[in-house]
Amino acid sequence: MNTVTIKLKAVPNLYLECESVTPDKFAGKSLEEIAALPCSEGKRNYTLGEWFEISGVPGATAAETKIDVYGPGTSKCKYFGAWMTAGEVVVNGTADMFTGAWMEGGKLHIKGDVRSFSGLQMKGGEMLVEGRAWNYLGAAYRGDWRGMQGGLIRIKGDAGSDVATFMNGGTIIIEGNADIHIGTHAEGGTIIIKGKAHRRVGGQMVKGEIYVFHGCDVMMPGYKKIEEREIEVDGEKHMFNVFIGDLGERHPKSKGEVVYGHIYTLKE
């Protein structure tokens, strides 16, 4: 795999929109062509070359291209790896909103935190975040009804609220805690929270599975406990309390089929 290294020359005043920083856009181009790709700061249009020092050799295809991003100021850059379909992006620092949004494949590795709307409506690929995530992780964009459909998101720290709204597939693993509104409107997929969630987990959920290892402060009233079962989650076996509930049979698309959202908490 060939590597392109890009290093910010300065910290942007406003936020820099870097949707051009994906292996798909870099593949098969010369460094000059990469430097001419567009990015914008607020309403002003720039090229990547004006903001980044670019070195290395891109691969012939996206799958053979790796992009290494260095600071200072990666935390003021949005859209890293958005819409990427293959290859690898490594951000050595914190990334701002829409990181890995609408991602379809490849690998995204963030060494710091990610901010809101990361992994938004993801379709495939893998996103690994060493720090924490803000709100709307792997969710549907405001107003949209098409949530995450596939892929894997792993957050080593905590996550904010509204994780995985309208989720329809794929897996989100949060190794820390999460805030409110987890998996709202979910229609499939798996959410694993290894710590605690605050409250309102699985509201209006139709289908899908939410593991909250250390439970939530208040369980939604639509859920009831049906059994205790041993399940293997992320490579470890535990005894879980199994809850089912919420909107399944009343959902207009369920067409009479009885489906439930599932919530699992550790039996302690």
Added chain:
Amino acid sequence: MTEIIIKNGHVFDAVTGQKGDVADVCMKDGKFVDKVSSSATVIDATGKTVMAGALDVHTHVAGPKVNLGRWFRPEDKFRLGERCSAKIDPKTKIEGGFSIPTVYKTGYEYARMGFGFLMEAAMPPLYSRHVHEEIRDTPIVDEAAMPVFGNNWFMFEYLKNGEIDNAAAYVAWMLRQTKGYGIKCVNPGGSEAWAWGLNCMTINDQVPYFDITPKEIIAGLITTNEELHLPHSVHLHSNNLGNPGNYTTTLDSLKIAEDFKPNTNLGRKTVLHHTHLQFHSYGGTGWGDFESKSKEVMDYVNKTEQISIDTGCVTLDETTTMTADGPFEYHLGALNHLKWGNVDVELETSSGVVPYIYGKNVKVCDIQWAIGLEIALFSKDPMRTMITTDHPNAGPFTRYPRIYAWLMDKQYRDDLLNSFKYATKVIDATYLAEIDREISLYELSQMTRAGPAQVLGLSGSMGGLASGMKANLAVYNINPDNMPKGLDLENAFAKSAYFFKDGVKVVENGVVVDADPVVKKTYWVDAKVPENKQVLHDINEKFLKYYSVNLGNYEVIDHYAPHQEIIEV
């Protein structure tokens, strides 16, 4: 004093009768003139197509329902793997949105395609201030808006009693209050019935509590329109939109126009404009045997000279439907389970907004797509047939170039038709595969320039290149001696080589070069009627009794429409 001469272009213009002749076009101080001095700026249009600025006869680009669409579809600005909010050209403001674009994108995109005039097709009178605020903020293009009268309590009461004088006085008062252009009629009676959870599915259904039928409403509105000599005819969206088998209702509605004659000195020859005919030309009894009846409907339209139509072509995109036809939007929302917005506008109308995805591999959507094109292709009189997408209901207006390319290139549309998943079923249910006709550039100039200008009563100032007309002019990178095909043709229409608005160069090579010097105007109609104390009394009474606003807060004052062009009749 600016003088410009466009040299050696292939000129297509129905007003001066030029069918691709190589000629020069001169502009001076915002008007076309016969000749200019030698100091005029020369633009070389050799091997290019020159037409007048286009007019859009039916589009929804301003007002509360467009804004409701923007509110509840924030996801519209992200589409198909791209961010749609960006600064496109160096001298423009940021443009955003796809099916419900911002006002800036609306103005710039229309200018890039060579449009000089838009008709906002449905203005709820109560919210006309908002409509005019958005019109004011849309750059470059001139605009007008038509208030809706088809479900208005005043009109119901006057027309029921046959009081045409009172109806005319009320319409004239309303046009002045709302700075409106003409009479729009959406689902006559049905939108009012929707307040009681009902609808009017045929033209003979009674409107609940009003003892009037859609047929009487349409006939009454046409009578009122001709009594007032308004520039545009009644603009009708008839009952039973979007349902299989609705073409009979459409024909019934169109037949009402047979008894009337145009009464205006502004060049209009029609008494009824039926809008987005595609949504009204369906056969079959359900979605299973859904089929095209465009031939039956267009046969009638072709032989009836009092009727003009626009197509409402489906573009197979994800879009946002919005109409004053409240009950229809409710049914659509129940059909696709996405989102549903509904507004009741007091005594005047209702409206609804629902996102809709015209899927390329959904049989019904493909048939709708075919019907839209068939309507334009079956037309025998291009002056009475206009091309629209009913923006944004059947597709965004930014797809007009694609529709032109489908109409002008049989291969292009057949390739798409045959690529559908259910191609054989779609071909069986439609006429499109059998039609060989390709629209010519001259016919296109009639459908998008001279035709709409005549139907709107603006043929004195727009839609042509005759001396004295407004100098709206588009130059396209199309060489009629070597016609581009398919996608190239589409791109040529999407990014005009030059567009002049009022003699000012606004677009060059598809880039908006400078929008600031252009004064965009709001057109409205001031109809003169004798003072009518009865109507003023009724208005005062209804405002006291029912309206949520005072009469003084209703009028669109000049502040909302700073540059007015008033047509007095």
